[in-house]
Amino acid sequence: MSSQVIPAQAHGGPSYRWELTPTGSTAQFRGLAAVSKDVAWVGGTAGTVLRTVDGGKHWQNVSPAGAEALQFRDVEAFDAKRAVALSIGVGEDSRVYRTVDGGKHWTETFRNTDVNAFYDCFAFNDDKHGLAMSDPVDGKFRIAATSDGGQSWKVQSNAGMPAALPGEFAFAASGTCLVAGPGRTAWFATGGGDRPRVFRTSDGGRHWRVSDSPMASGQAAGIFSLAFRNPLFGVAVGGDFEKPTDAVKAASITYDGGRTWKLVPADKAPKGYRSGSHFVPWSPSTVVAVGPSGSDVSFDGGRSWKQFYDGSFDSVECAGHGSQAGCWASGAKGAVGRLVH
Template sequence: MKQALLFTFSIFSCLLSSTSLLKAQTVTILQQDKPTSIRGLSVVDDKTAWISGSKGYIAKTADGGKTWDWQQLKGYEKSDFRDIEAFSDKEAVIMSSGSPSYILKTTDGGLTWQEKYQKTDTSYFLDAMDFADATHGYILGDPINNKFLLLETKDGGETWAKSTNPPTALPGEAAFAASGTCLRVLGEGAIYIASGGKSSRLISLSKGKSEWEYANLPISQGKSSEGAFSVAIQKNKGIIVGGDYANDKMKDSVAVITTYKNRHAFQVVTHGPEGFQSSVEHIADGIFLSTGTPGSNLTTDGGLTWKQIDTTSFNVCRKAKRGKLVLLAGNGGKIALFKM
């Protein structure tokens, strides 16, 4: 009886703690009313973060998001910088979607930007960028001739070349340039791609392997506006989110869970986020934050159940690589702070 009472008390304490944690979340607007749609967000540490957006806009903070230094890159006013990867307050790489496709880099905190890659071919559409470390990174692009475009750098973004081993794409399959998080490159060299469209799959390449693995996702798919938009990986599991951005209030099949060791087995989340989600981020052990046009959602049990914590529209959420700072960004130059 004593053990039963202790077990019951333990369960009650865990539920109370989880409920209190969910009630304690806040999303606070830091910046808005700028003429740019932000989809690129890179949080370096608790002080430094960079954003990139449409119409050639870039911004950087050095005080955890309280103030931002904005600039519109001269000569790139029509570029839509859909993703950014920052390594410090001085060094960052940005990529633009659409045509022409550009990759730019700064090493002086954004005072000057050097063009490292340009492609005027209209078949090129860059979706997302991620790095395993400060030197080795990848950029994912929509399929060309049934192969996903995969650019690779081994010198911190100074030079880029096509990967000799890109993954195969199905007819009508692509990736979404919605938040820069449909591509994840882990520090150990593993690559994860969440695709959508007529088919939605988790495509992965393990460290030291040459064969890509393909797994069909039990997530909304079949239309060009549907599929998986983002993937987040922690040590023992992954969360994939998406849905239908053209019907963003639809709650069915917008989130699934997979295990790190078995990437072909998925668990459909029945109590998932409130509608379409374009970005998901691992915050702490068992805790993931997701966001999209209908608002932001949080899970504290590894993705099994979600609770909407805010109804403001955002495109992307990211946590500091070194630290606890979590930011969100979206249309109209909107930037927000997430606190637990």
């Protein structure tokens, strides 16, 4: 597929495009952590982790030693030096690595030993408190928590977790199937069952409530990504990854913290399956979504979307404030882009 800019502009507002940055890698980067317009980390196949501190002009290979057989599907970074990376897979393939020196050295801080667990994504409320989420074990999604910046993890009791539906799981597609909000709030999204759902916690993952979503679900369908502007206002995107160019009930919005969700009509939804989403820092109602068949932007809080790029990305994340704010996207064949607006 070509990678063309397709003008997407609010009335009198900004236009959006991706500026591709050469990484020198052929890995697929589903793990992405934005720190600012200059600093970002990506994680991907073959145990690859890269870091830039100059806006993507140069990427450093800072991959953990001995991790070549792993797939890093999520990265969370606190600054240019401190980051944690999650590898996914059955049993011991699900691990967490942590660095405090810009990736020169990594420490393995978590290794899953349950053959029935499969960790999909993780998220941090701040630089201390974070949660990692596994597909259901014994009929319930599993949560591991850290309170020391990822140095140690503890699997939580599932007593406060609602039962999973038959066939329900989460998608390790972009690191945004689980997202964290202010305080100890967090949400995660699912698919695979007879309906997708959104789980939410306000006490750091000890207790969860769950709501049904009107979006598509199925063996390859559901909610792939969540993005919240604040504790009440959020967006969900997804669809069916086996039908990447079909907008199959691909987006919804919530105004009550995920308790209820309103489906975005097909004629206003993203133009296909989308695996990642994030609100931009410089506008209260602008959100970007990416997927293998293109990128879309919504200037009205997710109620309507316009495609602005037809190339492939898996993940998108924004961070920073003021002049340091920036958005990044990553995907297959070493692709990384920085958002220009």
